[in-house]
Amino acid sequence: MEHYHMNLTLKVWRQKNSKEQGKLETYQVKDISSEMSFLEMFDVLNEQLIVEGKEPIAFDHDCREGICGMCSMYINGQAHGPWQQNTTCQLHMRAFKDGDTITVEPWRSKAFPVLKDLVVNRSAFDRIIQAGGYISVNTGNAVDANAIPIDKKDADDAFMAAACIGCGACVATCKNGSAMLFVGAKVSQLALLPQGGPERESRVLNMVAQMDKEGFGNCTNTYACEAECPKGISVSNIARLNSEYLKAGLTTETK
Amino acid sequence: MAFTGLFLILFLIVHASINACIFLNDEGKTFNEMARFMSHNWIMRFLEVGLFAGLITHIIQGLMLWSQNKNARPVQYAYSQPNKNSKWYSRSMALLGTLLLLFLIMHLSHFYVGTKVALYAKGDAPHNLFEEMKEVFSVNWVVALYVAGVIALFWHLYHGFQSAFQSLGINHKKYTPMLKTIGLGYAIIICLLFALMPISMFLGCIK
Numbered sequence: 001m002e003h004y005h006m007n008l009t010l011k012v013w014r015q016k017n018s019k020e021q022g023k024l025e026t027y028q029v030k031d032i033s034s035e036m037s038f039l040e041m042f043d044v045l046n047e048q049l050i051v052e053g054k055e056p057i058a059f060d061h062d063c064r065e066g067i068c069g070m071c072s073m074y075i076n077g078q079a080h081g082p083w084q085q086n087t088t089c090q091l092h093m094r095a096f097k098d099g100d101t102i103t104v105e106p107w108r109s110k111a112f113p114v115l116k117d118l119v120v121n122r123s124a125f126d127r128i129i130q131a132g133g134y135i136s137v138n139t140g141n142a143v144d145a146n147a148i149p150i151d152k153k154d155a156d157d158a159f160m161a162a163a164c165i166g167c168g169a170c171v172a173t174c175k176n177g178s179a180m181l182f183v184g185a186k187v188s189q190l191a192l193l194p195q196g197g198p199e200r201e202s203r204v205l206n207m208v209a210q211m212d213k214e215g216f217g218n219c220t221n222t223y224a225c226e227a228e229c230p231k232g233i234s235v236s237n238i239a240r241l242n243s244e245y246l247k248a249g250l251t252t253e254t255k
Numbered sequence: 256m257a258f259t260g261l262f263l264i265l266f267l268i269v270h271a272s273i274n275a276c277i278f279l280n281d282e283g284k285t286f287n288e289m290a291r292f293m294s295h296n297w298i299m300r301f302l303e304v305g306l307f308a309g310l311i312t313h314i315i316q317g318l319m320l321w322s323q324n325k326n327a328r329p330v331q332y333a334y335s336q337p338n339k340n341s342k343w344y345s346r347s348m349a350l351l352g353t354l355l356l357l358f359l360i361m362h363l364s365h366f367y368v369g370t371k372v373a374l375y376a377k378g379d380a381p382h383n384l385f386e387e388m389k390e391v392f393s394v395n396w397v398v399a400l401y402v403a404g405v406i407a408l409f410w411h412l413y414h415g416f417q418s419a420f421q422s423l424g425i426n427h428k429k430y431t432p433m434l435k436t437i438g439l440g441y442a443i444i445i446c447l448l449f450a451l452m453p454i455s456m457f458l459g460c461i462k
Contacts, residue, residue, distance in 0.1 A: 011333075024333055077336030103334040110327050175337060175346055177327035217327030218320050220348060221418040227340035236426040243424025 004034045006098035010045065012057055013105045018113050018121075024103070034094040038081060039064060039071065041093055058117040066090040066230065069165030072172070073118055074105040079169035079228045087167065087230045107172035111179070111214040124214040125166050125182060131210035132203035133186045135195050148194050158192040161185040163231040170225035170233075176217030181225040183211050184237035191244050201248035208245055256320065257422035259313035260415050264441070266306055267412075271448045277461055278451075283385025290384045294370055314356065321349045344410040345418070351411040358404035365391050392456035401453040405446050412442040 007030045015022025029045050036044075039061050046056035062070035071088040075081035081091040096102065104118065112120040162185070170181035187204050190196030196203070219238055226235045273293065276286040293299050337346060344351065366387065373382035392398055416438030420431070455461050 013333075074332060074335075077332065077334045078339055082339075105332055105334070108328050108330050108332055110329055114330075173340060175328075175341075176324035178324070215327060217324040219422070220320065220324070220345070221414075221421050222341040222345040224337065224341035224346075235421070239421050239424050239426030241424075242422055246424055 001094065002034075004098070005031050006034065006093065006096060006100070008032060008041075008096065008099075009101040011101065011103045012118070013114075014057070014117055015106075015114050016116065018115055022114065022117075024105075032093055034092070036093045037064070037089055038073070038075070038091040038093065038095075039089050058115075058119045060119050061089060064089040067165060069167035072107050072120060072122075072167055072169070074107060074172055076102055079107070079172040080167075080230050084227075085230055085232045087165075090230075107168050109168075109171045109177040109216070111177070111216050112168060112171065120168075122166070122168050124216070125168065125179070127214065128179070128183060128207050128210045129186065132199065132206040133190070135190060135199060150193060154192045158189045161188040161192070161233065161237050164189075164229075164233050165231055167230060169228050169230060171216060173224045173228040174217065174219075175222060175224065176220055178219045178225075179211050179214070179216040180219040180238045180241060181229065181233055181235065183207055184235075184239075184241035185233045187244055188237040188240045191240065200244070201252045204241065204244040204248050205252065208241075256313065256316045257419035259309050259316065260419045262309045263313060264412065264416060264419075266309075267445050271445050274452055275448055277385065277388070277456075280461055282462060283383070283388075287383060287385050290370070294374055314352075317349060317352050342414070345414045348411065348414060348418075351407050354407040355404065355411060358400070358407065361400065362404070365397075388452075389456055389461075392453040395457065398453040398457045402450050405450040408449070409442050409446040412445065413439060416441060 007028070010027045010029060011024045012027060013022055014025045027045055027049075029041065029048070032041050032044065039059070042057065042059060049056050060070050060072050062068045064071075066087045066089060069087075071080075073080070073088045075088065075091070080086055080088045082095050083091055106112075106114050106118045107120045107122075109120075111124040112122055115121050164182060164185035166182060168182070171177055171179050174181075187207060190203065191200055221235075221238075223235050226233065273289045274286070276289050277283060279285050366384065369387055370382060370384060373380045392401070417431070417435045420426070420434050425431070425434070
C-alpha cells in the first residue's frame with residue numbers, strides 16, 4: 001500500500017467536565033502519515049496543543065490493539081469510524097485522504113455521561129454485569145475443564161457472544177441509545193452454556209431491570225448496532241435475550 | 256409492539272380479502288353482502304372492539320417507545336451517518352406510523368362513520384358501501400392520498416413483520432430469512448391490493 005502524508009481539519013468535541021456545556025473546536029494537523037493509527041494522530045495533535053500551551057484533548061484508550069474496548073470515538077458520523085469490525089485504535093489514517101475534515105464526538109447516551117472531551121462514563125455497563133452477568137462458583141477443587149459435555153455449536157455461539165469487549169459502540173450507534181446488543185451478548189454467552197444454567201432466569205431479569213434503570217433506550221430492530229460492532233456481535237443475541245426474558249418472565253415466581 | 260403489530264397484520268389480511276371482492280366486478284354485489292355481514296353480526300362487532308383495543312394499544316406502545324428512546328439520547332450528534340449502518344424505513348417506524356394514523360383518521364371518516372350512522376342513527380337504513388367507495392374514489396387528490404397512505408403502509412409492514420419476530424425472540428438461521436421473504440411478499444400483496452382499489456375505481460375499471 002502506498003505511503004502518503006496528509007493535512008487534515010479536525011472538528012473535536014471539547015467539554016470541560018460533565019456539568020459544563022461543550023462544543024466542537026476546529027484544529028489543523030499537518031503531515032500525518034497514512035501509516036499512523038487514528039489515536040496516534042490524536043497524540044500528534046495533543047503534543048501540538050501542549051506546545052501551544054493549550055489543554056490537550058482527553059480521550060479513552062488502553063491496549064491500542066483492538067481487544068480491550070476502551071477507545072470510544074464517534075468519527076465522521078460512525079462509531080469507531082468508517083471501517084467495519086474495527087475499533088478506533090485499529091483505524092488507520094489510510095482511511096482518510098489529504099484535505100479531509102474529520103468530526104470526532106464522544107458516545108452520545110444519557111447512560112454514558114461525558115466526563116471530559118471525548119471521555120464518557122461507561123460504568124452503567126459494569127452495573128449491568130454486576131446485576132447478573134456472572135456465574136456463582138462454590139469454592140473447592142477446580143473442576144476438570146472438559147468434565148461437562150457441551151455441544152460444539154453452543155460452544156461456538158457462546159464464544160462469539162463472549163467476543164463482546166463492552167466498548168459501547170452499539171449504544172452510541174443505536175438511534176434509540178439502546179444497550180440490547182451488549183446485554184444480549186452477555187446474557188447469551190452464559191445462557192448457551194451449562195454453567196450458566198442455575199442462574200439463567202434471575203440473570204436475564206436482573207440484567208434487563210438494571211439496563212432499564214440506567215436509562216438506555218429500547219431496541220426497534222434497526223440492526224445498526226450489529227453493523228457497527230467492532231467484534232461483529234450478531235443481533236441474534238438480541239433475539240435470544242428477548243426469548244430468555246419472555247421465558248423467565250413467564251415462569252419465575254419472583255416479581 | 257410485536258404482539259399488537261402481528262394482530263394488526265392478521266387483521267389486514269381479512270380487510271384486504273373482503274375489499275378485494277370489488278374486483279369481481281359484479282357492481283359491488285358480493286362486496287356489499289360481505290360488508291353487511293361484517294356490520295350485522297355480533298361476533299364481528301365483538302371482534303371489532305378487540306381490533307380497536309389492539310390498534311390503540313399499538314399506538315400507545317409506540318408513543319411510549321418513542322418518548323423513552325428520545326430521552327435516552329439528550330444530546331444529539333453534530334454529524335451522524337445512519338445510512339451507513341441501517342435502512343431508513345427501520346429508523347422511521349414512528350414517522351410512518353404517524354402518517355398511517357393520519358391516513359386512518361381520513362379513512363375512517365370516509366367509510367366507517369357513514370356505515371355506523373346508517374346502522375345506528377338512521378335505524379339500519381339501507382347503505383350502499385360500494386357506491387360510497389366509487390364516490391370517494393372519483394376525486395383525484397383523494398386517490399393520491401390513499402396511494403400515499405398505502406406506500407407508508409408498505410414500508411411500515413416491511414420492517415414491522417420481521418421486526419415483530421425478532422422482538423418475540425425468534426431469530427433462526429433457517430427460518431429468519433424465510434420470515435423476511437414472507438414479510439416482503441405479504442407487504443407487497445396487501446399494499447398492491449389496497450392501492451389498486453382506489454386506482455381502478457378512479458379509472459372506471461370497476462363498474
